[in-house]
Amino acid sequence: MKSSEEKLFNYIKKKLPKNVSFIDRIAEVLNISYDAAYRRVSRKTALNLTETLKLANHYNIDLNTLLLSTKNDNKKIVVEKTHHLIEENFLQTFFDKSTNEIKNLQQSKGALLINSLKDFPLYHAGNGFFSMFRIFALINISSRNSKTKKMPFSEFTTSSKILKKHNTFLKEYNKVALIEIWSDSSIDNILNQIQYFFEIGLITKSESLMIADSLVDSLKLIEEQAKNQKRNHSKNSYQLYHNNLVPLLNTVLMQSENQKNIFVPYTNLSYFRVSDENTTQQIEQHFKTQIEFSNNLSGDASVERQKFFNTLYQKIENRKTRLSFSTNDALNPVF
Structure with missing residues (x-):
């Protein structure tokens, strides 16, 4: 099962044009260095709650989709x-x-x-x-x-x-x-x-x-x-x-x-x-x-x-x- 971080990064990748550097965009949104962004993308450093919310808000990603674990969860959405x-x-x-x-x-x-x-x-x-x-x-x-x-x-x-x-x-x-x-x-x-x-x-x-x-x-x-x-x-x-x-x-x-x-x-x-x-x-x-x-x-x-x-x-x-x-x-x- 994919982790919430992995799901978040995959959703963001889908929203970005193919010619855009994924790590550069993460660094830009979080206002951190390229190396720091790379460590988060590669999961060597975990995202904290503030960073997760900042990325989700910036890319309009429903946090509920990151937490789905059962089919019944599909009945609940965040608006x-x-x-x-x-x-x-x-x-x-x-x-x-x-x-x-x-x-x-x-x-x-x-x-x-x-x-x-x-x-x-x-x-x-x-x-x-x-x-x-x-x-x-x-x-x-x-x-x-x-x-x-x-x-x-x-x-x-x-x-x-x-x-x-x-x-x-x-x-x-x-x-x-x-x-x-x-x-x-x-x-x-x-x-x-x-x-x-x-x-x-x-x-x-x-x-x-x-x-x-x-x-x-x-x-x-x-x-x-x-x-x-x-x-x-x-x-x-x-x-x-x-x-x-x-x-x-x-x-x-x-x-x-x-x-x-x-x-x-x-x-x-x-x-x-x-x-x-x-x-x-x-x-x-x-x-x-x-x-x-x-x-x-x-x-x-x-x-x-x-x-x-x-x-x-x-x-x-x-x-x-x-x-x-x-x-x-x-x-x-x-x-």
């Missing part, structure tokens, strides 16, 4: 929260952590993001009217500040710092190779949010219609990527699938030739991060099952793609009609 606390600056934290994750992913060959979309992803919102509404809605729903929750969309502003982080987040996510699985209901939550904020008086009728039109613009960009089978801002691939059979849960798989990480949502924009090898393999297989029961909307699948997007566009038009005939924008906000 990491992307947010330790849901605070007023949660959006800034989300942009920072998400950007770092995608940057780390793209440092390795074969970087790919697979997303099973129950809801419209924030990285597709763009920089227009719809994008600003997404930020407004997220802050309003998550905030405990009564003034923030009563602020109309017309008075809403966000800091230049948040906007800069948002733009960096969009830029990085627009570059990565992407596989997405959508259903007909993937935009329903967004439409419900537009309806809700209109009905409580925080957005006007004209604003709600403009947000809906901006959502259409975002969908058209996604449709273009599916047609061309590549991202609009890079040569990386884009594949779109349509599935109304297997439930979609906003679960994200980030993988490369050196790593696999799963992100499972547990609150608004907060995720459990799982790097356990057994679990990531199970989720990857689940994605393959979803894709197996999905229609490919990419490339030459023009008829299926047009049918799917027409369904989404019609949903938006129906909601715009409902908003247009409503008189709720003359009401005061209801709380």
